[in-house]
Amino acid sequence: MLKYLIIPLADDSVSFCHYERGNKSDRLIDMETLKNAIFWAMTENLNVQFVYPDKEIPSAYKAIVETIDHAKIVGSHCEDKVLTDEADIVVFDGWNDLDTFKCQSGKSYVVRTDKADLFDNADVIKSLFPKLDRLVVVITDIDKFQESDFQKYEALLNAMIPIIKEEYGKGHSLHFNLLTDRMFLDKMNNCNAGDETITLAPDGKFYICPAFYLDGSKTVGDPVTGLDIKNRQLYRLDHAPICRKCDAWQCRRCVWLNRKTTLEVNTPGHEQCVVAHIERNASRRLLDEIRTLGEFLPEKEIKEIDYLDPFEIIKQ
Numbered sequence: 001m002l003k004y005l006i007i008p009l010a011d012d013s014v015s016f017c018h019y020e021r022g023n024k025s026d027r028l029i030d031m032e033t034l035k036n037a038i039f040w041a042m043t044e045n046l047n048v049q050f051v052y053p054d055k056e057i058p059s060a061y062k063a064i065v066e067t068i069d070h071a072k073i074v075g076s077h078c079e080d081k082v083l084t085d086e087a088d089i090v091v092f093d094g095w096n097d098l099d100t101f102k103c104q105s106g107k108s109y110v111v112r113t114d115k116a117d118l119f120d121n122a123d124v125i126k127s128l129f130p131k132l133d134r135l136v137v138v139i140t141d142i143d144k145f146q147e148s149d150f151q152k153y154e155a156l157l158n159a160m161i162p163i164i165k166e167e168y169g170k171g172h173s174l175h176f177n178l179l180t181d182r183m184f185l186d187k188m189n190n191c192n193a194g195d196e197t198i199t200l201a202p203d204g205k206f207y208i209c210p211a212f213y214l215d216g217s218k219t220v221g222d223p224v225t226g227l228d229i230k231n232r233q234l235y236r237l238d239h240a241p242i243c244r245k246c247d248a249w250q251c252r253r254c255v256w257l258n259r260k261t262t263l264e265v266n267t268p269g270h271e272q273c274v275v276a277h278i279e280r281n282a283s284r285r286l287l288d289e290i291r292t293l294g295e296f297l298p299e300k301e302i303k304e305i306d307y308l309d310p311f312e313i314i315k316q
């Protein structure tokens, strides 16, 4: 069932996920289309997320946006500083500006990084934990991970565990998606693009997610004629034969990455699975560590497993 509508307000709206930001045009969504999209979201009872470009949008657009409850996703380089202050989610491309940016408590900060920059910035990440309440790291080249990267990734997450434990010891319930999300989950909590989330792009058409719009994929309808997703069941967890048996519940289960790596939206690539399982197993170790401080999530159990790619188990 649909729950969320993502509306990138321009072709070059900030990317908050694995895909690269659009760079071919700075076209804004048409104002009538925006009004229709908001009306459609109201009739479908959807939560709306507006994704902003770095250039300030005209005040007429701001007035339309404010006609519906919504979340704002804004880039750290947005010209509109009032908007950046009001944003629910601020997105950084890389680690460079984070030490000087004035972070606010209660807000989510997303950092898009490739694996090389991630491995080089372990100290920056550690230094952020006392300052932020929610840090979301999105690795933009997961599909390029190799065996040596998996080992570096595991070492990086292990090095974060004592620092996060220290924060919890101080009463700071920090959320760091790569390590703490899995501790709190009872079931799959994925992106669910095409099932629970749909995107209305600046061309006035629906797409599975902003990445599908930017890579030239086919539209899946518009607010006037409605949604038309071919083989819609393939976007659901119950039609993802590997993922539905998996307990790396924090995994994004990115259908765009799936299609890029396996040509099937419901079949993940090896790299996405191994990365998610390294996170899952590190979360297990973090949970054990925090419990040495006192009672913490007593009903939660993350089982010990001896595989990193569920496909290997299914093959047997």
Ligand code: SF4
Pocket: 242, 243, 244, 246, 247, 248, 251, 252, 253, 254, 268, 272, 273, 274, 276, 277, 310
């Ligand atoms: S780790 Fe792999 S199998 Fe598990 S949810 Fe993620 S993509 Fe699916």
